[in-house]
Amino acid sequence: MPSRSYAGVDVEVGEDGFFVHPEQWTEEMAPVIAKESGVDDLTPRHWQVVNFMRAQYMAKGDSPSVRLLGKASGVPVKELYELFPKGPAKLAAKIAGIPKPRSCI
Amino acid sequence: MATRIVILGGGTGGTLAANRLRRVYTRSEAEITVVDQDDRHVYQPGLLFVPFGLTHPEDIVRSRERQLHRGISYELSAIDHVDIAADRVRLASGRELEYDVLVVATGAVVQPDQTDGMTGPGWMEKVFTFYTPEGAGALEGALATFDGGKMVVNVVDLPIKCPVAPLEFCFLADWYFHERGIRDKVQISYVTPLDAAFTKPVSARRLGGMLEARDVELVTEFNTGEVDGENGRLVSFDGREIPFDLAVVIPLHGGASYVGRSPGLGDELNFVPADEHTLQSKAKENIFVIGDASSLAASKAGSVTHFEGEILVENVQHFLDGEPLSASFDGHANCFIEAGFGKALLIDFDYDTEPLPGHYPGTVGMPLLEESHLNHLGKLMFQWFYWHVLLPGRDIPGVSSKMPLAGKRAVPGRPEEGRTEEATDAEP
Numbered sequence: 093m094p095s096r097s098y099a100g101v102d103v104e105v106g107e108d109g110f111f112v113h114p115e116q117w118t119e120e121m122a123p124v125i126a127k128e129s130g131v132d133d134l135t136p137r138h139w140q141v142v143n144f145m146r147a148q149y150m151a152k153g154d155s156p157s158v159r160l161l162g163k164a165s166g167v168p169v170k171e172l173y174e175l176f177p178k179g180p181a182k183l184a185a186k187i188a189g190i191p192k193p194r195s196c197i
Numbered sequence: 198m199a200t201r202i203v204i205l206g207g208g209t210g211g212t213l214a215a216n217r218l219r220r221v222y223t224r225s226e227a228e229i230t231v232v233d234q235d236d237r238h239v240y241q242p243g244l245l246f247v248p249f250g251l252t253h254p255e256d257i258v259r260s261r262e263r264q265l266h267r268g269i270s271y272e273l274s275a276i277d278h279v280d281i282a283a284d285r286v287r288l289a290s291g292r293e294l295e296y297d298v299l300v301v302a303t304g305a306v307v308q309p310d311q312t313d314g315m316t317g318p319g320w321m322e323k324v325f326t327f328y329t330p331e332g333a334g335a336l337e338g339a340l341a342t343f344d345g346g347k348m349v350v351n352v353v354d355l356p357i358k359c360p361v362a363p364l365e366f367c368f369l370a371d372w373y374f375h376e377r378g379i380r381d382k383v384q385i386s387y388v389t390p391l392d393a394a395f396t397k398p399v400s401a402r403r404l405g406g407m408l409e410a411r412d413v414e415l416v417t418e419f420n421t422g423e424v425d426g427e428n429g430r431l432v433s434f435d436g437r438e439i440p441f442d443l444a445v446v447i448p449l450h451g452g453a454s455y456v457g458r459s460p461g462l463g464d465e466l467n468f469v470p471a472d473e474h475t476l477q478s479k480a481k482e483n484i485f486v487i488g489d490a491s492s493l494a495a496s497k498a499g500s501v502t503h504f505e506g507e508i509l510v511e512n513v514q515h516f517l518d519g520e521p522l523s524a525s526f527d528g529h530a531n532c533f534i535e536a537g538f539g540k541a542l543l544i545d546f547d548y549d550t551e552p553l554p555g556h557y558p559g560t561v562g563m564p565l566l567e568e569s570h571l572n573h574l575g576k577l578m579f580q581w582f583y584w585h586v587l588l589p590g591r592d593i594p595g596v597s598s599k600m601p602l603a604g605k606r607a608v609p610g611r612p613e614e615g616r617t618e619e620a621t622d623a624e625p
């Protein structure tokens with residue numbers, strides 16, 4: 093398993109950079125991961141999504157999809173794409189230190 | 198007193214669960230009631246063929262009640278809500294049904310009004326869906342008079358029922374416009390939120406190759422934010438635009454709305470969370486879920502619903518006998534993929550194993566992930582199986598609910614691709 097160092101702590105990540113152990117994540121790591129993924133500034137709106145993602149993951153054991161974020165995080169889908177360009181659910185999950193959302197078939 | 202089993206929904210899952218349960222319990226042991234809001238049971242896989250004039254809406258609809266075995270009561274009413282704490286269902290008709298075991302089988306609905314503009318100007322004129330009988334019928338008329346231009350086939354977001362159906366639509370459209378002698382005047386684009394033609398790597402490559410061979414353009418990672426029928430364009434959330442003369446859209450899907458009115462039963466999309474192996478709901482131990490209504494990561498497909506039927510009935514029996522729920526579902530799905538020109542492919546997979554090449558159900562059998570006439574016949578046969586084997590709740594000889602590995606080949610040099618932990622990089 094590859095590992096990466098964020099805010100001075102070594103964490104285990106999967107092949108595409110998602111945390112393997114969400115409990116290794118701390119708030120200080122979020123801005124670093126964000127920058128690495130092209131989000132330079134984590135605003136309160138970003139945090140609202142990141143916190144919602146973590147809460148949802150802890151409660152349900154699943155990373156939420158964009159649609160669910162749009163319905164339940166308090167941030168509409170259009171804005172989610174502005175905050176986390178390209179793939180809001182993936183990017184926000186990465187920054188929130190939770191596994192990559194499962195894509196269903 | 199007889200055990201009261203109430204089944205919500207008289208579609209694929211509700212019907213086959215009721216018929217299977219009726220076989221294992223005598224009438225003095227269990228009363229079985231099925232509730233549905235209408236009496237039109239649609240063979241939904243047939244909807245794919247309606248737009249091309251290959252079948253007609255009236256040929257794929259039968260009475261729901263007539264598919265139920267003797268000794269099963271049928272309640273014709275919409276469901277208002279479930280009172281989980283009181284073990285009671287309230288119907289829109291005002292009637293209340295008390296139950297010892299509840300089976301949720303109310304499927305998924307399409308929600309075209311959840312995407313900006315989709316049901317605005319141009320809906321059912323330039324913008325269609327074939328996921329409903331009305332939509333499929335209207336699209337038949339539109340295709341028959343389409344003389345050329347750009348047709349887009351767009352999946353708004355997953356999950357959808359039968360995720361291969363939109364690809365099949367492209368393959369059949371290619372064939373259809375060839376038959377009409379105007380294929381060179383029609384541009385076809387397949388527009389998907391995924392980063393490839395399909396979710397799992399091996400089949401994504403195979404199906405992507407089939408689009409290319411048919412000159413169907415593939416547009417990936419497109420998250421539709423608006424369908425503008427008036428000006429003929431799809432607009433993505435990140436501002437990309439795709440013009441069209443005719444749009445065939447697969448709308449967002451959600452669970453039935455009564456789920457939202459039943460506190461504790463469903464998730465934000467009104468799908469009902471359940472244990473992915475036992476099919477017992479997360480809401481309460483006496484509620485089970487079958488088919489498209491669940492939020493499981495299994496495909497929303499009739500074949501999945503069929504395989505779940507056997508597991509569900511076993512676990513309902515275990516539950517009523519106070520035993521551990523030992524029957525376990527593995528996510529097994531298989532489907533025929535219509536390729537056009539009288540050919541089809543077959544894919545077979547489960548929660549952990551992606552669709553692989555080889556043969557099904559064993560080394561001698563139908564070819565997997567290959568186009569063949571045999572598979573096309575299989576697809577046509579499926580309708581007969583649906584009414585006569587699947588709904589009555591019989592097992593298909595040689596076809597088990599567990600996914601078989603015999604007859605399958607790992608892809609040479611890529612053994613890791615047999616597993617699906619790493620699906621393609623799709624934005625779900």
Ligand SMILES: Cc1cc2nc3c(=O)[nH]c(=O)nc-3n(C[C@H](O)[C@H](O)[C@H](O)COP(=O)(O)OP(=O)(O)OC[C@H]3O[C@@H](n4cnc5c(N)ncnc54)[C@H](O)[C@@H]3O)c2cc1C
Nearest residue numbers: 206208209210234241242276303304453488489498499500
């Ligand atoms: C275009 C298309 C092509 C498909 N092709 C294939 C294929 O090739 N192979 C395959 O295996 N599968 C295919 N499927 C998928 C398959 O049809 C479904 O997965 C299957 O029918 C699911 O069964 P179900 O019982 O979960 O839902 P359904 O059969 O849809 O039944 C749900 C029932 O619940 C009822 N209901 C809902 N809400 C309420 C309410 N509030 N009150 C009362 N009743 C209610 C509905 O009326 C309906 O009868 C296709 C689907 C579509 C749309």
